Amino acid sequence: GAVVSQHPSRVICKSGTSVKIECRSLDFQATTMFWYRQFPKQSLMLMATSNEGSKATYEQGVEKDKFLINHASLTLSTLTVTSAHPEDSSFYICSARSDSTQYFGPGTRLLVL
Amino acid sequence: EDKVVQSPLSLVVHEGDTVTLNCSYEVTNFRSLLWYKQEKKAPTFLFMLTSSGIEKKSGRLSSILDKKELFSILNITATQTGDSAIYLCAVCGGSNYKLTFGKGTLLTVNP
Numbered sequence: 001g002a003v004v005s006q007h008p009s010r011v012i013c014k015s016g017t018s019v020k021i022e023c024r025s026l027d028f029q030a031t032t033m034f035w036y037r038q039f040p041k042q043s044l045m046l047m048a049t050s051n052e053g054s055k056a057t058y059e060q061g062v063e064k065d066k067f068l069i070n071h072a073s074l075t076l077s078t079l080t081v082t083s084a085h086p087e088d089s090s091f092y093i094c095s096a097r098s099d100s101t102q103y104f105g106p107g108t109r110l111l112v113l
Numbered sequence: 114e115d116k117v118v119q120s121p122l123s124l125v126v127h128e129g130d131t132v133t134l135n136c137s138y139e140v141t142n143f144r145s146l147l148w149y150k151q152e153k154k155a156p157t158f159l160f161m162l163t164s165s166g167i168e169k170k171s172g173r174l175s176s177i178l179d180k181k182e183l184f185s186i187l188n189i190t191a192t193q194t195g196d197s198a199i200y201l202c203a204v205c206g207g208s209n210y211k212l213t214f215g216k217g218t219l220l221t222v223n224p
Binding site for chain 1: 144145147149154155156157158161163201203205209210211212214215216217
């Protein structure tokens with residue numbers, strides 16, 4: 001149990017375009033999902049907390065207009081990177097909360113050219 | 114501000130050795146401490162600890178929490194090359210169940 005999927009696993013896009021990443025909890029319902037970013041050889045950095053049916057809570061320094069989060073159902077949250085720039089290239093990971101444990105998706109590697 | 118400190122930051126051992134990874138923390142409204150293993154992709158869940166003194170085991174891996182001294186250890190016995198990974202410790206706290214991660218311990222197991 002407790003499987004979280006993420007799609008796509010890898011995406012390459014041109015600068016200025018928008019990219020949508022989906023995060024799904026496959027066998028449980030998650031009222032809360034989290035979005036992280038990870039740079040090479042660094043730990044995970046929390047970007048935002050996504051609550052089903054309400055607005056996401058963003059961490060300090062994360063632009064909410066650039067990283068749009070939607071949590072429309074108990075099993076799906078999406079992160080849209082708008083007007084992507086090369087510095088947005090990173091590994092984006094979502095997690096879904098089940099009680100006090102978070103289960104992670106496999107991650108999405110984004111490369112912006 | 115919640116804080117998680119892992120040590121050592123990196124460790125190189127030979128197959129068959131036993132290793133102990135450390136995690137100390139400071140957190141407001143503690144809910145749980147979690148250990149994850151991260152290889153090339155996203156972290157995979159190992160253990161969740163909520164009570165002091167109760168060891169959790171999974172094969173060659175075990176972990177225990179001390180809520181009085183605010184630390185946890187992760188033990189791996191008879192290490193194998195497949196154990197090579199970054200081991201992340203995270204603490205879940207607060208009303209929104211946020212995880213605060215340590216920087217991780219990079220374990221390398223040589224044949």
